[in-house]
Every structure is written in C-alpha cells, then in structure tokens.
Amino acid sequence: MFENPETTNLESLGEFGLIDHLTKQIELKNPSSIKGVGDDAAVLKTPDSKNTLVSTDLLLEGIHFDLSYFPLKHLGYKAVVVNLSDIYAMNAKPKQITVSIGLSSKFSLEAVEELYGGIELACKHYQVDLVGGDTTSSKQGLIISVTAIGEADENEIVYRNGAKEMDLLCVSGDLGGAYAGYQLLEREKRVYINNPQLQPDLSGNDYILERQLKPEARKDVIDILKALKIQPTAMIDISDGLSSEVIHIAKQSNVGITVYEEKIPIDPTTYNMARELDLDPTLCALSGGEDYELLFTINQSDFEKIKEHPDLTVIGFCTKKEEGINLISKSGIKHELKAQGWKAF
C-alpha cells in the first residue's frame, strides 16, 4: 500500500514540522472560529443566543477500519462525517472539529497527506473548520479521534428523550447498505488473500461501497425538517444499527416502539447483495449500523407534511412503555427488538 519509492519519511519532519505542513493551508470559514490551530487551545465565539454541542469518536485500525481496502482519503472523510452526524442528530449545525491522530512508522508523509485530504474535503463540504488536534506516533497502527463542535438555538435542540406515545417513528434514506458494502469488501479481501491473481469483483455495487467507504451525514434532512416546519420530538443517528437506536429512543423517552419490517427502507442493491451473501436484508438494516441516517419521532399532526417526501419514511410508532419494543415481521408476527448493535468487547 505504501510502496511508492518517492515517499517522505515522517521522522525527517518531526512533530512540529508535520503539524505545520498539514495545517498551513487551513482557512477558517465560520465567524465563530476565532483562533484555530497553533496555540494551546482553539478559541470559539458561539453567538449569544445559541448553545454549543460537543461530540467525540475514537476510530481504531483493526476495530473500526481495515486499511487493506479502506483508502486513506475516504477514511479521513468518514472519520469527520461520523462525528458531524452526531451533531445533526441533535438538530444542530456543526461548526468546528478537532482531529487527533496516532501514526505508526509505516506511514509516509504522502499517506498522511491523503488522510488529511479527506478530512479537509469533509470540512469543505460541511463548512466546518479544523481548529485543533494532536499528532503523535503510535506503536499500534492508525488511531483517529475527532471531536465535533456545533451550535443550535436552545429550543431547536432535539434529544433522545422527547418521544411521546402515538408519535410516528421516521427514518431518512435507506438502511443496511453500509453493512452490505462491508461484507462485500470482506469477501473480496478473502478471495484476494487466497488467490492474489484474482481481481476484486465490485462491479455494480457502487452504491453500497459508497455507503461503507464514503458515507455522508444528513445535513440536508435537518434543512428539510426546518423547511417543513417539523420539530422532531426525539432524534438519533443510526451508527450502531436500527435496533439499538430504536431502543435508545424508547428507553430514554420512556415509551414503547413498534416497527414494521415491511416499512424499513432498503435499497435494491443492498437487498440483492445481502441475498447473494446469504444475509437477511432486514437484519442488515437492524444490526448492521454505519448508515448515518437519522431516526426521529414526530407528532402525528406532522404526518401530512412528510408523507410524500421521497427521502423520509414512517416505519413505526410510539406506544405505552408497557407494550415494549417490537418488530412486526412481514408475515405479521411480533418479535421483541433486541440490541444487537455493535459488540465493543
């Protein structure tokens, strides 16, 4: 992967040289970014009427990503996007990020530039400023820690705990694609390891590969909801899979939730790849995760506003807590939803 003979050794730059090199071109875009990289701390000025939101994620090589098929530029982009998604999930706008990186000696300067290229691209696309971070050597492969900072009017912030009985449960986009993409990449990796002469067969699967390798955060959904004058009662982004996010909303809102399997939006590419890989497409949506779609509840009176929207789907509704958290299968059988989620340990 890093066999280009014309690469530059990180040691020749040193820590301060590397930071200078990577950050010299940064221009702050947001008026709230007073001081970015280059001091002990970044300085921000949130408008007086706004609250500040902070979210953070830690991504580790071998746990969250596999560099054998994850291009570094995409990885940088995704590391930012997954954090911004958390800010959007509060119905807020991200404005700044900090990025800390641990690098093992196998990385050349050019490889680090690729990674930062992806980070910068995400900053540009989502109009956020890179204002700080930390860079260190690592004995343990690549480590990326991103913190995102956003802002929102206090009365616009949407928590996980506001869903009420009879509210509708909605989701943006479609689900399971990132997981199907992941499974496809893993299959082709195994094929390649067993027979390096074979080229990976990824044709026709651009959509699910992009869902895995270059996901987007649903900035547009926040804008759509605002334009439709809908204030969700609860919201969360789908990082661990639909099941565990539904359970989070239900538990924190103290309600039950019923989800209809037939309503869960799944793209045909996802469906076909799941079948090809002997996976249940619904299970990919429920437990796959990494879709970064928004799951939210709305008052029934808002139903008319969203029912025709091509990118928003009502998949269930909230009940009394006693009714529990259930999936009604396509054949009409009720199953209790369990957090498969992502097994951290």
Added chain:
Amino acid sequence: MFENPETTNLESLGEFGLIDHLTKQIELKNPSSIKGVGDDAAVLKTPDSKNTLVSTDLLLEGIHFDLSYFPLKHLGYKAVVVNLSDIYAMNAKPKQITVSIGLSSKFSLEAVEELYGGIELACKHYQVDLVGGDTTSSKQGLIISVTAIGEADENEIVYRNGAKEMDLLCVSGDLGGAYAGYQLLEREKRVYINNPQLQPDLSGNDYILERQLKPEARKDVIDILKALKIQPTAMIDISDGLSSEVIHIAKQSNVGITVYEEKIPIDPTTYNMARELDLDPTLCALSGGEDYELLFTINQSDFEKIKEHPDLTVIGFCTKKEEGINLISKSGIKHELKAQGWKAF
C-alpha cells in the same frame, strides 16, 4: 497487575452496559453544562460575554505511559490534567471534558473503574464536568483521548503571540522534576526486570515521582495573576520542555528570547536525582517536559508585583528577533536554544 481473581470481564457488560456503569454517578457541577453523557452530543451554554476554548490530547500506551509502573488511577488523573493545563495556558477556566477510551481485553471492569476513578478525582478537584466520550475495544493496548472545553472573557485570553521586546519571561514552580521521576521509574523497572527479587528503591523521591505520576495543572497561577492584576502578554504550558516552549513563544511573537540558566528553578530532589543518574539537571528542565508549569511573558512594569512571589520566577527577557533564542549558561557562555522537545516519530 490484573491478577485479582474477583475481577469482572468487560465482555459480560457490553459497550452500553460499561458506559452506563461508568457514568451513572456523574453529577453536572457547572451551570454551563446543560446536558452531559447520554445523547448524541453534549449541550453547553457558554455565558454570553465569554468565548469557548477547546483543547485535545491523545495518550497512547507504550508511547506516553507505561502501565508496568503507572497506576491506572494516576493515569486517569494525569490524562485530564494535561488537557486542563492547555486551557489554563490560555488564561481561561476549564469547565467540561470529554473522554474517549480504547481498551484491550486484558482490562477488567475493576481496572477500568480505577482509571475512571482518577478521571473523576481530577474532575472534582478542578471543578469540571465529564460530559461525553466514546468507549471502544482496542487490539493494541490502552488509548485515551481527552478534549477539554473552557471559557474566558475575550480580552483576558492570552495567546502565544503577544510577547513584546523587553517583556520579562517568567515560569511557575520548578522544572525537570517530571523527567527525573520518569528516569528513576525507568531505572527501577530495568533493575526489577533483571532481578525480580529486588524491591524498587524509590525512597526520598516522592516529589519527583509525584511530578511524573500525579502532576497538577496550574489553576492557582491563573488566580494569582488575576489577584496581582497581571495580564501576561503571551503564555504556554510546559509539556514538551522549556526549550521548545520558549521557541514557540519567540517564533509566534516574532521576538528573540534570552534565558539565564542560573535562573531556571530546579528543585533539589530533581537536581540530586539528575546527578545520580548522570543527567544534566538543566537539560532535564530544558528538554524533559511534562512539568505542566506555565511559561509566560509580562510587561516590565509588572516586575514589582511578582518579584517576591515564591512560586513565580523571572528567567529571562524578550529581545529583538534578530538576537535569536539563546541560553546564557552559568559560566556566561551564550548557546542557541534548540527544540529538543519530544520526538514524536
């Protein structure tokens, strides 16, 4: 280290169980902490007149700490302190932190509780709220990423770039102790590896061991300066060693700086241990790092206010840029100061 037979396996709790367990007792102390752990993002409300400051650090096992002699509770404490130090170095007050942790399977729940015990102790001591984070498994040892968030009046914030010609260069406390403590621990580790029957000989060295294992951030110095009505012209905390911090202030402020070796405050314990280990005590101060003292410049007119203060020392002054960055040795010889600092790669 983790041989207690009554330990609890992390796998039995799962990610969500672990987070619940570790965060259930958190009480938010600061009025600016609106919402802490438990949603997609934390929500903060900075007072209208204040700016927000953000600083972040990444600490890796085998690079920044050695668990063979670093107690987990101390490590948790230090991980917080090094971040708070960056906020104080802006003449600001830290209010919140987020903590992300990567844990390998060798850690028991009890070990993680020790680590969090240290984190909580630091939060209590410095009156900051733990408002968020991420917890994940790691294949590669312990990873800790902390982000600190603080606040300050805009006109009180001190950057690295405000030093002027003729300003005095001052430092709090004494230097080199953390490095001497580190070298002592490394020596005793080598002795122990070669002969496990020998008990480590750490007696009489509490001060330097504490400088390494349980450093404090100089919250008190910020208060002292305010009480003395001194607004530093530039400030930085000493994490990499005096040399590289002096160079940061000089370069960013576009001045030269002259430091007098004889003025550099070094504790007798540090001095004696350095000699015992065949190290130059001055070099420990210049290049050792991890002292987390504050290095700052003040206008000469403030000299009378600090000259008698037992915990603040004038060690040099700012010059025209052309005169460079120099150390005047005890024998009167001028040496150019070079960033030894910490070699990241």
